[in-house]
Amino acid sequence: xxxxxxxxxxxxxxxxxxxxxxxxxxxxxxxxxxxxxxxxxxxxxxxxxxxxxxxxxxxxxxxxxxxxxxxxxxxxxxxxxxxxxxxxxxxxxxxxxxxxxxxxxxxxxxxxxxxxxxxxxxxxxxxxxxxxxxxxxxxxxxxxxxxxxxxxxxxxxxxxxxxxxxxxxxxxxxxxxxxxxxxxxxxxxxxxxxxxxxxxxxxxxxxxxxxxxxxxxxxxxxxxxxxxxxxxxxxxxxxxxxxxxxxxxxxxxxxxxxxxxxxxxxxxxxxxxxxxxxxxxxxxxxxxxxxxxxxxxxxxxxxxxxxxxxxxxxxxxxxxxxxxxxxxxxxxxxxxxxxxxxxxxxxxxxxxxxxxxxxxxxxxxxxxxxxxxxxxxxxxxxxxxxxxxxxxxxxxxxxxxxxxxxxxxxxxxxxxxxxxxxxxxxxxxxxxxxxxxxxxxxxxxxxxxxxxxxxxxxxxxxxxxxxxxxxxxxxxxxxxxxxxxxxxxxxxxxxxxxxxxxxxxxxxxxxxxxxxxxxxxxxxxxxxxxxxxxxxxxxxxxxxxxx
Amino acid sequence: xxxxxxxxxxxxxxxxxxxxxxxxxxxxxxxxxxxxxxxxxxxxxxxxxxxxxxxxxxxxxxxxxxxxxxxxxxxxxxxxxxxxxxxxxxxxxxxxxxxxxxxxxxxxxxxxxxxxxxxxxxxxxxxxxxxxxxxxxxxxxxxxxxxxxxxxxxxxxxxxxxxxxxxxxxxxxxxxxxxxxxxxxxxxxxxxxxxxxxxxxxxxxxxxxxxxxxxxxx
Numbered sequence: 001x002x003x004x005x006x007x008x009x010x011x012x013x014x015x016x017x018x019x020x021x022x023x024x025x026x027x028x029x030x031x032x033x034x035x036x037x038x039x040x041x042x043x044x045x046x047x048x049x050x051x052x053x054x055x056x057x058x059x060x061x062x063x064x065x066x067x068x069x070x071x072x073x074x075x076x077x078x079x080x081x082x083x084x085x086x087x088x089x090x091x092x093x094x095x096x097x098x099x100x101x102x103x104x105x106x107x108x109x110x111x112x113x114x115x116x117x118x119x120x121x122x123x124x125x126x127x128x129x130x131x132x133x134x135x136x137x138x139x140x141x142x143x144x145x146x147x148x149x150x151x152x153x154x155x156x157x158x159x160x161x162x163x164x165x166x167x168x169x170x171x172x173x174x175x176x177x178x179x180x181x182x183x184x185x186x187x188x189x190x191x192x193x194x195x196x197x198x199x200x201x202x203x204x205x206x207x208x209x210x211x212x213x214x215x216x217x218x219x220x221x222x223x224x225x226x227x228x229x230x231x232x233x234x235x236x237x238x239x240x241x242x243x244x245x246x247x248x249x250x251x252x253x254x255x256x257x258x259x260x261x262x263x264x265x266x267x268x269x270x271x272x273x274x275x276x277x278x279x280x281x282x283x284x285x286x287x288x289x290x291x292x293x294x295x296x297x298x299x300x301x302x303x304x305x306x307x308x309x310x311x312x313x314x315x316x317x318x319x320x321x322x323x324x325x326x327x328x329x330x331x332x333x334x335x336x337x338x339x340x341x342x343x344x345x346x347x348x349x350x351x352x353x354x355x356x357x358x359x360x361x362x363x364x365x366x367x368x369x370x371x372x373x374x375x376x377x378x379x380x381x382x383x384x385x386x387x388x389x390x391x392x393x394x395x396x397x398x399x400x401x402x403x404x405x406x407x408x409x410x411x412x413x414x415x416x417x418x419x420x421x422x423x424x425x426x427x428x429x430x431x432x433x434x435x436x437x438x439x440x441x442x443x444x445x446x447x448x449x450x451x452x453x454x455x456x457x458x459x460x461x462x463x464x465x466x467x468x469x470x471x472x473x474x475x476x477x478x479x480x481x482x483x484x485x486x487x488x489x490x491x492x493x494x495x496x497x498x499x500x501x502x503x504x505x506x507x508x509x510x511x512x513x514x515x516x517x518x519x520x521x522x523x524x525x526x527x528x529x530x531x532x533x534x535x536x537x538x539x540x541x542x543x544x545x546x547x
Numbered sequence: 548x549x550x551x552x553x554x555x556x557x558x559x560x561x562x563x564x565x566x567x568x569x570x571x572x573x574x575x576x577x578x579x580x581x582x583x584x585x586x587x588x589x590x591x592x593x594x595x596x597x598x599x600x601x602x603x604x605x606x607x608x609x610x611x612x613x614x615x616x617x618x619x620x621x622x623x624x625x626x627x628x629x630x631x632x633x634x635x636x637x638x639x640x641x642x643x644x645x646x647x648x649x650x651x652x653x654x655x656x657x658x659x660x661x662x663x664x665x666x667x668x669x670x671x672x673x674x675x676x677x678x679x680x681x682x683x684x685x686x687x688x689x690x691x692x693x694x695x696x697x698x699x700x701x702x703x704x705x706x707x708x709x710x711x712x713x714x715x716x717x718x719x720x721x722x723x724x725x726x727x728x729x730x731x732x733x734x735x736x737x738x739x740x741x742x743x744x745x746x747x748x749x750x751x752x753x754x755x756x757x758x759x760x761x762x763x764x765x
Contacts, residue, residue, distance in 0.1 A: 050726055052725050052726060060637055060638055060639075061637065061638060061639035061640075062638075062639050062640075064639075067639070068594075071594065071597075137605070138605065138609070139602075139605035139606035139607070139608055139609030139610070140606070140609075141590075141591065141594055141598065142602075143597060143598050143599050143601075143602035144602075145599060145601040145602050145605070189639050189640075190640065201728065202728055202729060204721070204722065204723070204729070205638070205648065207720065207721040207722060207723075208721060208725055208726075210726060210728065226726070228725050228726040230720060230721070230725050232719070232720050236719055236720060239711075239712055239719055240719060240720075243715070243719075245725065416588075417583040417584060420585075420588075431593070432593065432596055434596065434597060436597050438596065438597050438599075439596035439597055442596045442597075442599075443596060450600070453588075453595045453596070454595075454596070529593045530593060
């Protein structure tokens with residue numbers, strides 16, 4: 001009896017508690033529905049006053065150019081001496097003129113005298129010198145180590161003195177935003193002050209960045225007053241765009257095939273490349289300083305590397321793997337001004353590949369469908385980072401295309417840590433892509449190979465080294481271009497397919513964005529590696545075209 | 548009279564806590580130092596080809612990676628004892644500041660989640676215990692076992708798909724509506740954005756509490 005009463009009372013207590021909570025829950029839901037109606041409307045659609053962008057790109061360590069902020073896309077808060085226009089040509093920004101001395105060691109830059117930081121202080125040559133000196137000694141993501149010192153010779157002239165000539169130094173003038181000497185300290189990265197088109201209003205880390213027009217900006221006033229960058233994953237970006245809450249959304253190609261009312265798909269060409277890197281020398285037991293083996297007897301054979309280049313159908317990779325959002329790549333800089341167009345080959349030609357292999361001494365002597373040369377079987381492993389489905393698909397498709405010509409490629413996904421140990425002796429699907437030619441230099445320069453990602457295949461050709469050195473030592477980018485192109489293919493030799501075929505470049509990825517029909521974003525640049533932030537390169541010129 | 552044993556007990560527990568924390572710190576440090584992941588490479592990522600060896604040395608120097616493991620650990624411990632928690636490499640900000648900003652948001656969410664899961668879990672547990680063996684008890688147990696074995700992030704995804712994407716009654720992201728300044732966020736907006744994460748955490752918490760309560764009543 002007693003027991004029964006207890007049970008009843010506990011039961012009723014439970015029911016009461018449960019009931020209360022259920023009522024509370026129901027009330028909460030109706031309230032939330034009301035809130036979403038009233039609260040969401042201001043952010044729903046864009047206007048000239050405000051747009052929302054879901055393009056990722058949050059810089060977790062803040063917005064300090066001397067630590068690498070702004071190395072692609074727009075630095076927003078700061079401005080740079082030079083910049084690249086829509087065609088990637090170099091034009092003045094803060095600089096009014098610049099000259100490089102005969103020996104290439106002294107860059108003299110004159111700057112405009114009307115630039116003002118967002119705190120009202122004028123920007124002088126001393127700030128420029130401070131920025132470059134600071135960046136040169138800072139352990140961040142911008143490499144200014146070639147700078148010996150920067151000296152302001154008067155209010156509008158600064159001399160950048162280099163340790164050795166470097167034509168690619170111009171890229172530092174293009175990417176390094178100028179910081180104010182008087183307001184630069186440990187908390188600068190979270191409170192950026194600069195002479196750029198926008199100024200920081202609020203940064204909710206991991207969530208959003210709100211910026212507003214900088215009234216002190218010397219250039220033409222930006223067309224959009226306020227930008228809200230929402231930091232969500234790609235799926236979230238797509239959902240936000242679909243709900244009309246985002247006006248610019250970067251989406252992966254798999255989502256780009258869908259359509260969104262009131263938005264246009266921008267399919268932006270990039271130099272975000274993918275390619276197969278070949279170990280260049282035979283395996284002789286040599287190892288890297290970390291003990292990783294160097295060399296691969298099969299890929300050390302020129303005929304194999306060239307045959308792979310000719311056999312692969314790059315357009316089929318673009319259509320099949322990238323859903324059409326990409327373009328064939330024949331070198332590391334396909335689509336840029338310093339690409340050598342003559343280096344391009346007629347690919348998807350298995351017959352040509354077979355001829356090359358036969359001439360190289362490869363034959364299927366035992367009839368198993370795979371070629372041999374003496375004791376050596378035409379077989380190698382293609383490694384890709386296991387987390388990257390695009391690289392996996394590229395590797396598998398490429399292997400499939402090599403089967404008919406008698407080359408057996410085994411495809412394996414591994415972690416980056418395993419790949420870094422195996423990449424000097426196996427074929428790897430790598431992806432790079434930059435507006436800075438330093439990358440091309442480090443991919444192919446023989447001395448760059450030190451057992452890390454730099455020239456991971458240990459490619460070595462002294463003639464190419466000489467050409468690359470000439471390009472690097474040229475006083476200007478314009479003069480360097482002829483050498484950069486000659487290193488790719490000069491009609492006689494080069495590192496691309498008709499020459500040493502050190503890599504088999506496959507594709508350049510397109511970067512896909514949904515952009516509101518009311519937003520004019522001009523002509524996007526050919527973008528570097530990194531899908532998202534690069535679209536902001538010309539953000540100050542964007543305009544809202546609807547009322 | 549009574550105070551001495553209590554004090555002793557507390558002291559012993561505190562000492563143990565200190566030793567445990569120290570052991571955790573040592574293990575974490577050693578494991579991370581020995582892990583094959585190179586923090587330098589992880590930081591540089593796809594910019595690798597533009598960052599030369601000299602610059603890589605500068606980065607390693609800024610982070611103290613050029614020092615041996617023991618020296619780094621000793622430096623860190625010495626500073627910690629003096630009240631300096633150090634600077635976060637990822638956020639380029641003092642560690643106190645990084646924790647403080649995130650702790651606030653987490654605290655609110657946890658408070659709501661604990662309250663809800665406590666009340667609901669207790670209620671369901673009592674019902675299940677009182678009506679043990681009936682269909683009601685079975686239904687509650689099925690619910691509890693299912694959720695107790697479901698990963699939090701998976702449940703969160705399901706709820707997000709249902710309420711944010713399909714029904715559009717809760718927001719998809721963030722602690723406040725996009726583009727609204729911190730000063731302009733209303734209490735309702737704040738609660739609206741807190742709702743789904745708090746409910747998600749509650750739902751998971753309910754399962755354990757309900758099962759424990761039921762067990763005690765049996």
